[in-house]
Structure formats: C-alpha cells, structure tokens
Amino acid sequence: MERLQNRLNDLTEAGLYRRLRTMESASAPRVQVDGRTLVMCAANNYLGLADDDRIRTAAIAAVVRYGTGASGSRLITGTTELHLHLEAALATLKQAEAALVFNTGYMANLAALSSLVGAGDTIFSDELNHASIIDGCRQSKAAVVVYRHNDMDDLCQKLKDSPNSGQRLIVTDGVFSMDGDLANLPAIVDLAEAYDAWVMVDDAHATGVFGEHGAGTADYFGLPPSRVHIQVGTLSKAIAAEGGFIAGSSVLVDYLRNCARPFIFSTALSPPVIGAALCALDIIKEGRAERDRLHKLSHRLRSGLLDAGFVVVAGEAPIIPIILGDPERTLQYSRHLEDHGVFATAIRPPTVPPGTSRIRLTLMATHSDEDIEHILTACTKAGRELGVIS
Numbered sequence: 001m002e003r004l005q006n007r008l009n010d011l012t013e014a015g016l017y018r019r020l021r022t023m024e025s026a027s028a029p030r031v032q033v034d035g036r037t038l039v040m041c042a043a044n045n046y047l048g049l050a051d052d053d054r055i056r057t058a059a060i061a062a063v064v065r066y067g068t069g070a071s072g073s074r075l076i077t078g079t080t081e082l083h084l085h086l087e088a089a090l091a092t093l094k095q096a097e098a099a100l101v102f103n104t105g106y107m108a109n110l111a112a113l114s115s116l117v118g119a120g121d122t123i124f125s126d127e128l129n130h131a132s133i134i135d136g137c138r139q140s141k142a143a144v145v146v147y148r149h150n151d152m153d154d155l156c157q158k159l160k161d162s163p164n165s166g167q168r169l170i171v172t173d174g175v176f177s178m179d180g181d182l183a184n185l186p187a188i189v190d191l192a193e194a195y196d197a198w199v200m201v202d203d204a205h206a207t208g209v210f211g212e213h214g215a216g217t218a219d220y221f222g223l224p225p226s227r228v229h230i231q232v233g234t235l236s237k238a239i240a241a242e243g244g245f246i247a248g249s250s251v252l253v254d255y256l257r258n259c260a261r262p263f264i265f266s267t268a269l270s271p272p273v274i275g276a277a278l279c280a281l282d283i284i285k286e287g288r289a290e291r292d293r294l295h296k297l298s299h300r301l302r303s304g305l306l307d308a309g310f311v312v313v314a315g316e317a318p319i320i321p322i323i324l325g326d327p328e329r330t331l332q333y334s335r336h337l338e339d340h341g342v343f344a345t346a347i348r349p350p351t352v353p354p355g356t357s358r359i360r361l362t363l364m365a366t367h368s369d370e371d372i373e374h375i376l377t378a379c380t381k382a383g384r385e386l387g388v389i390s
C-alpha cells in the first residue's frame with residue numbers, strides 16, 4: 001500500500017490527482033455542488049434531457065412494469081420488450097438494419113474491436129480517439145496503426161504501407177470528446193473504399209446533436225449507413241440515460257450478439273434505464289429546434305471566448321476547450337471559475353496529451369442566453385486573474 005500511496009503522492013505533486021465532486025441536484029443548467037448553486041458547464045447532457053419530466057415518467061413506468069433490475073444477461077433472462085424496442089428505435093435513428101445495446105459506450109467499443117478483428121488484421125486509429133477505443137484496440141490482438149489527428153494524408157500513407165492481408169478497420173471518434181472537432185468522415189470513407197477497409201465511428205458526442213435527424217456524423221455529412229459499417233454510440237450523453245450501442249448491418253449485429261464478450265457476459269441494463277432511453281429517442285426525433293439552439297449557443301460561446309483572447313480549439317460541437325497547458329494552472333482556473341459561479345472541470349493527462357491540460361466547457365440546449373453571458377464573464381474574469389488573457 002505504501003507503494004500505491006507514493007504513486008498517489010507523485011500524482012498530487014504533478015497536479016494530476018483526481019477527486020470526486022458530489023452533485024446535489026439533477027444535471028441541469030443550474031446545479032448544486034458542495035452547497036453552492038453553479039451554472040453547469042461540464043455535463044454531456046447536450047439536449048438537457050437528463051432533467052426532463054417526460055423521461056422521468058417513462059423510467060418510472062418501466063420500473064413499475066418490469067422491476068428495478070434485469071436479473072440476468074441479455075441472452076439468459078435480461079431481454080425485455082423494452083430492450084428490443086430500444087434496439088429497433090436506435091436502428092431507425094441510424095438508418096441501419098439493426099442495432100444492439102451494451103451496458104456502456106465503453107463496453108460497446110471494447111465489444112466491437114475485440115470481436116470484429118483479431119490477429120492478422122490491422123486497425124487504423126486516430127491519435128485522439130477515446131480511451132475505450134484504445135483499450136478495445138489493445139484487446140483485439142490486431143496490429144494497431146495510429147495516424148495523426150484527422151490527418152488524411154497520414155492515414156492514406158499508412159493504409160498504403162500496411163500489408164495487403166487480413167481485415168483493415170479504420171476507427172475514429174465522430175466528434176472528438178476533448179477537442180470538440182469533427183472527424184473528416186467523408187474522406188475516411190473514401191479511403192476505406194479505396195483500401196478495402198471497414199469504417200467504425202464512435203458517435204458518443206454526435207448522436208442527438210449532429211445531423212438532420214440527430215443521428216450523428218454520418219447523418220451530418222449525408223453518408224449512407226452502407227458506407228459507415230460500424231456506428232457506435234452511447235445512451236449516456238444526449239440520450240440522457242446509460243448504456244452504449246452499435247448499429248450496422250443485420251449480419252454485424254447478429255455476429256456481435258453471438259460473439260461479443262462484453263455483451264454476452266454482463267447483466268442487461270435495467271428496465272428504467274431502457275425506458276428512459278426509449279423516451280429520449282422519441283423526443284430527439286422531433287428535436288431539430290433544440291439542436292439548432294444548442295449550435296447557436298455553442299457558436300456564441302466559442303466566438304465570445306475568441307474575442308476575449310482565449311486559445312480555443314476550432315470546432316462546431318457544444319464542447320469548447322480552453323487550452324491552458326499546465327495541469328496545476330488548469331485546476332486553479334477551474335477553482336476561479338467556481339468562485340465566479342461556473343462549474344467546469346479541469347481535464348488533464350492521461351485524458352489529454354501532456355502539455356494540453358484544458359478546461360472543457362460543454363453546453364446544453366436548455367442553457368439560457370443569460371447563462372452563456374454568465375459563462376463568458378466568468379471565463380474572462382478568471383482568465384484575467386490568472387494572466388491567461390490580458
């Protein structure tokens with residue numbers, strides 16, 4: 001234990017120690033944290049549905065009908081009609097033949113990568129892909145080739161240089177979780193077709209947020225599902241519940257149902273979670289106005305920060321990172337933000353590369369215009385106090 005304590009001490013010294021914060025209210029534009037009311041700017045509750053009464057009611061109805069726990073894995077006793085309805089609704093959203101629900105988005109990525117490719121195959125993975133993709137690559141036993149972030153020339157060169165045997169799979173976040181930029185999916189799909197590779201996109205942050213139908217990056221770029229073979233998503237962000245999913249062809253989903261260990265060997269998600277997700281999908285179908293509002297607010301915040309002199313990663317997502325570099329300074333900045341009434345977390349290595357610690361601001365469609373002005377004022381005040389901006 002002394003050895004572990006020493007490592008924890010090292011983390012603290014490097015500004016990389018992590019502690020839990022306790023939320024004392026639902027995820028909403030205003031939250032109670034440690035006795036203070038703050039403007040929430042750190043949740044992935046993009047459409048504000050985690051605090052929606054229609055979804056609460058649906059979750060309660062599912063508990064009343066099916067109970068609190070699924071009591072078994074999906075292939076034993078854990079599949080209710082709700083699970084099947086949810087999978088049908090997800091397939092419809094993604095315009096795919098079928099979909100399969102997993103217990104988390106993390107497990108969906110592990111499931112896809114560990115069961116669809118293996119020894120003799122090659123995965124091409126963007127250097128800024130989410131940790132669950134990295135872990136899935138490690139589990140797969142395939143060769144892993146990491147290409148420079150969103151760099152299509154580098155990806156093309158690496159595809160050219162790879163052996164012409166085994167299955168190739170290109171995997172990318174749709175919206176990069178810590179940067180908020182979008183993958184160049186049209187170019188990835190073209191390269192995949194030229195080099196006979198599968199395309200897997202993790203739309204954890206794009207589902208419900210991007211595209212004409214809120215279906216994610218393929219929808220946003222007008223790419224048909226036949227060109228994006230494996231579409232991963234989570235139910236835990238815009239969908240305001242918990243769980244993950246994979247949408248694709250019927251054969252893909254049938255294979256995963258039979259061979260993906262994270263699907264087979266874990267108890268199914270509980271009925272209230274599934275009931276909540278189903279209700280959220282219904283709302284998202286009609287959610288054009290909320291998506292438009294979310295993008296308008298994101299644009300306002302991003303341009304306000306740029307005008308104030310901050311270094312902000314270019315992008316369109318409701319994820320707006322202010323890069324500060326040093327972890328300790330980033331922590332200090334988040335404390336100052338809290339003192340000015342805004343809750344935004346410091347994101348540090350290993351979540352982001354060393355030297356790129358940042359404050360990750362995230363928005364919800366339910367933030368008011370005044371909330372955005374409040375966030376801008378708080379960021380500017382904290383920025384001046386710490387000499388981040390002049």
Ligand code: PMP
Nearest residue numbers: 104105106130177204234236243
């Ligand atoms: N992929 C990405 C890009 C994510 O940001 C996350 C969550 N942070 C996940 C997958 C994992 O999803 P979940 O939280 O549902 O496990």
